[in-house]
Amino acid sequence: MSIETKDLVVPSLQAHTGQGLGTGNPAEAFVVEPARARTKKTPRRTRTNFEMLAWLFMRLSGVVLVVLVLGHLLINLMLDGGVSKISFAFVAGRWASPFWQMWDLLMLWLAMLHGSNGMRTVINDYAEKDATRLWLKGLLGVATVFTVVLGTLVIFTFDPNI
Amino acid sequence: MPAGTLYRGREGMWSWVAHRVTGVLIFFFLFAHVLDTALVRVSPEAYDSVIATYKVWLVNLMEYGLVAAILFHALNGLRVVAVDFWAKGPKYQKQMLWTVVGIWVVLMGGAFYPVLQHTLRTWFGG
Numbered sequence: 001m002s003i004e005t006k007d008l009v010v011p012s013l014q015a016h017t018g019q020g021l022g023t024g025n026p027a028e029a030f031v032v033e034p035a036r037a038r039t040k041k042t043p044r045r046t047r048t049n050f051e052m053l054a055w056l057f058m059r060l061s062g063v064v065l066v067v068l069v070l071g072h073l074l075i076n077l078m079l080d081g082g083v084s085k086i087s088f089a090f091v092a093g094r095w096a097s098p099f100w101q102m103w104d105l106l107m108l109w110l111a112m113l114h115g116s117n118g119m120r121t122v123i124n125d126y127a128e129k130d131a132t133r134l135w136l137k138g139l140l141g142v143a144t145v146f147t148v149v150l151g152t153l154v155i156f157t158f159d160p161n162i
Numbered sequence: 163m164p165a166g167t168l169y170r171g172r173e174g175m176w177s178w179v180a181h182r183v184t185g186v187l188i189f190f191f192l193f194a195h196v197l198d199t200a201l202v203r204v205s206p207e208a209y210d211s212v213i214a215t216y217k218v219w220l221v222n223l224m225e226y227g228l229v230a231a232i233l234f235h236a237l238n239g240l241r242v243v244a245v246d247f248w249a250k251g252p253k254y255q256k257q258m259l260w261t262v263v264g265i266w267v268v269l270m271g272g273a274f275y276p277v278l279q280h281t282l283r284t285w286f287g288g
Contacts, residue, residue, distance in 0.1 A: 059242070059243050059246065059247075062236075062239045062240075062242075062243065063239075063240070063243060065236070066236045066239065066240065069232060069236065070232075070233075070236060073229055073232065077225060077229065077276075077277055078273065078276035078277055079276070081279065081280070082276055082277060082278075082279045082280050083216050083217055083222060083225065083277075083280045084217065084279070084280045084283075086213050086216065087206075087209075087210055087213060088202060088206035088209045088210055089206075091199075091202055091209070108196065111192055112192065112196075115185070115188065115189035115192055116189075118185045118186075118189065119186065119189055122182065122185075122186060143193065147192075147193055147196045147197075150196060150197075150200055151196045151199070151200070153203075154196075154199060154200045154202065154203050157203065158202060158203070159203075162202075162203070162205060162206065
């Protein structure tokens with residue numbers, strides 16, 4: 001018995017898949033495998049809303065940082081001679097005021113956490129190997145904690161008469 | 163251009179690329195900036211010597227670049243907030259991007275002399 005030509009005609013949606021003729025149901029062409037199928041290791045549910053909170057933090061801290069950072073640039077880099085005036089004495093004058101100490105402290109914490117979370121997103125996007133991602137994020141975490149702690153200590157232990 | 167090298171192009175993608183690039187640049191500068199400021203705990207001389215680097219013309223020019231990166235990231239960040247939280251944000255995202263670019267150009271023009279005045283006064287006196 002020879003196969004007749006009309007038996008090989010397939011819907012156009014199926015024709016290019018190379019997956020055989022399937023069931024002949026055109027809707028099958030739209031069935032997509034879930035990107036992350038559940039495995040034995042997949043937790044039943046995540047414990048926290050960490051990613052949502054991180055997303056929200058980026059927007060809230062961003063709005064505050066617009067004020068803090070642009071104010072910082074205006075005062076330090078533009079007004080009163082621009083960068084010419086920056087010196088130890090200038091810093092001592094600024095940090096004599098608790099207001100500017102708090103400004104710089106808040107700016108340090110928000111900018112480091114905002115920047116660090118942004119870098120985490122970038123690492124997650126481009127580092128494809130699990131081990132590479134883990135190492136880069138570990139390094140990022142260490143650098144972030146180090147910088148935040150160092151900066152905080154510098155603001156609180158500053159001594160104008162050193 | 164070969165197929166598949168662009169996601170969707172146009173305002174949406176390119177503003178996302180620029181936001182990401184400026185963000186990474188700002189983060190690396192911030193890291194260096196906290197370290198150089200930490201020298202105030204070493205001695206006034208150590209701090210003033212690292213600040214002298216900030217006053218070299220090429221570094222002064224890079225400060226203008228830093229202001230450019232921060233200003234774009236700040237203005238576009240406000241646009242992202244508007245896209246996410248304002249009901250009509252997604253509809254007007256293109257118009258908001260060109261508004262961001264317009265404000266950025268005006269502010270960069272205004273920041274030119276204030277930021278670069280150290281170099282300009284060194285070169286041309288006054």
